[in-house]
Amino acid sequence: MLERDPERELASFVLPKAGQLAETGDRWRPFVLLDADGVEIEPVAAFFAELLACDKSAATIRSYGMDLLRWWRFLWGWGIAWDRAGRSDARDFAGWMKIANKPAPLHWRNRRDIETETAPKPAPEKLPPGAPNPITGKSSPGPRYAPTTRAHCETVLRAFYDFHLSEGTGPILNPFPLDRSRRHGRAHAHHNPDQRFRHERQGRYRPTIPKRAPRRIPDAMFNALFAALQHDRDRALLAFWVSNGARAEELLTSRQRDALPGQQILGVVRKGSRTYQQLPCSADAFVWLRLYQDSAWRAGVPRGQNEGLWWTLRRPWRPLNYPAARAMFNRANSLLGTNWTLHDLRHTAAYRLARDPKMPLTDVQWVLGHAHLSTTQLYLPADRDEVIEHVRAHHARRAKSAERTPAPPAAGYNPESLNNLFGTAW
Numbered sequence: 001m002l003e004r005d006p007e008r009e010l011a012s013f014v015l016p017k018a019g020q021l022a023e024t025g026d027r028w029r030p031f032v033l034l035d036a037d038g039v040e041i042e043p044v045a046a047f048f049a050e051l052l053a054c055d056k057s058a059a060t061i062r063s064y065g066m067d068l069l070r071w072w073r074f075l076w077g078w079g080i081a082w083d084r085a086g087r088s089d090a091r092d093f094a095g096w097m098k099i100a101n102k103p104a105p106l107h108w109r110n111r112r113d114i115e116t117e118t119a120p121k122p123a124p125e126k127l128p129p130g131a132p133n134p135i136t137g138k139s140s141p142g143p144r145y146a147p148t149t150r151a152h153c154e155t156v157l158r159a160f161y162d163f164h165l166s167e168g169t170g171p172i173l174n175p176f177p178l179d180r181s182r183r184h185g186r187a188h189a190h191h192n193p194d195q196r197f198r199h200e201r202q203g204r205y206r207p208t209i210p211k212r213a214p215r216r217i218p219d220a221m222f223n224a225l226f227a228a229l230q231h232d233r234d235r236a237l238l239a240f241w242v243s244n245g246a247r248a249e250e251l252l253t254s255r256q257r258d259a260l261p262g263q264q265i266l267g268v269v270r271k272g273s274r275t276y277q278q279l280p281c282s283a284d285a286f287v288w289l290r291l292y293q294d295s296a297w298r299a300g301v302p303r304g305q306n307e308g309l310w311w312t313l314r315r316p317w318r319p320l321n322y323p324a325a326r327a328m329f330n331r332a333n334s335l336l337g338t339n340w341t342l343h344d345l346r347h348t349a350a351y352r353l354a355r356d357p358k359m360p361l362t363d364v365q366w367v368l369g370h371a372h373l374s375t376t377q378l379y380l381p382a383d384r385d386e387v388i389e390h391v392r393a394h395h396a397r398r399a400k401s402a403e404r405t406p407a408p409p410a411a412g413y414n415p416e417s418l419n420n421l422f423g424t425a426w
Contacts, residue, residue, distance in 0.1 A: 064160075
């Protein structure tokens with residue numbers, strides 16, 4: 001009879017808050033994972049060094065580090081060493097992430113109130129987590145880990161143990177194995193180029209990710225968002241995001257020398273390849289940019305070809321980062337009661353370009369920076385709002401046809417005979 005490991009009470013398990021992922025400010029070691037005593041975890045440090053040697057960005061190191069911190073805290077909670085973890089531990093971790101609630105982030109204002117022992121102000125009433133917004137139809141983040149987060153975590157941990165397995169420093173078996181249908185080998189091995197790629201699962205504990213169509217912001221709602229902004233800088237940002245299709249963090253990498261109004265192009269650094277690319281933009285975007293620069297330079301914002309293009313609105317002047325830009329956009333969302341994201345502006349630009357019959361799809365692919373044309377083709381079908389308008393028009397046409405009174409028959413025809421042959425809609 002096979003011996004089974006004792007079942008764990010995953011429903012009541014609380015992830016300990018020991019350890020942290022610390023940012024060092026060092027280009028060669030951007031992040032380090034520390035244990036409860038503040039000591040760097042050597043297996044993770046070796047894995048980070050491998051990622052940096054493979055030309056991974058600091059953002060990738062941080063993303064991988066958050067998943068490894070979650071796994072390490074799970075092991076600490078059950079008293080398991082990282083190199084003694086087995087398949088049952090990985091299975092329980094995947095099951096726990098499916099049912100556990102995410103730790104609620106504490107706002108910095110409430111954190112300050114707790115430190116000073118003052119009562120925090122009551123938060124305004126909001127929709128429950130995971131509920132769809134009545135205006136946009138988009139669901140807010142739910143209380144539990146999203147399938148994409150769980151899938152990313154599984155991939156990171158499987159790569160982490162594969163690295164140590166090849167180095168001979170980890171367990172003999174990877175706790176996060178491949179799917180049983182694959183057994184071993186890479187995905188799409190010995191693929192026939194004349195046939196389409198079939199779906200192959202990778203990790204055994206990798207969840208199924210639902211397919212979601214990209215969402216664009218309707219023109220009327222975009223105009224309302226634009227009107228809700230209070231500064232020329234914010235209006236210029238939205239005008240550029242919706243005209244050149246750049247990612248939010250890509251636009252923030254531009255320097256003052258990268259804006260060329262005469263040619264209507266703006267240079268950005270791409271997120272994945274980190275290559276420099278000049279993107280065509282609308283004339284309105286440069287008008288708002290000039291208005292912002294005129295007021296910013298008079299206020300004392302640093303001016304120079306090598307200086308950043310986007311700055312904070314108050315002293316001390318600092319380059320605008322992604323969290324600050326997202327906070328600006330969320331303030332406009334709060335005024336309208338919507339939950340659009342900055343990435344929805346990229347979807348909006350992609351839909352506008354792809355649905356233009358005179359715009360080649362390969363040109364849209366170049367502007368968006370997609371590696372595969374199939375990714376750009378996602379913007380060709382009608383989106384949710386267009387489908388709703390088409391169905392509404394269909395119902396309106398049916399209602400109008402039902403109210404139409406049929407013309408009387410010509411002389412010599414019996415109406416009852418016509419009803420028997422063609423019904424009442426003749």
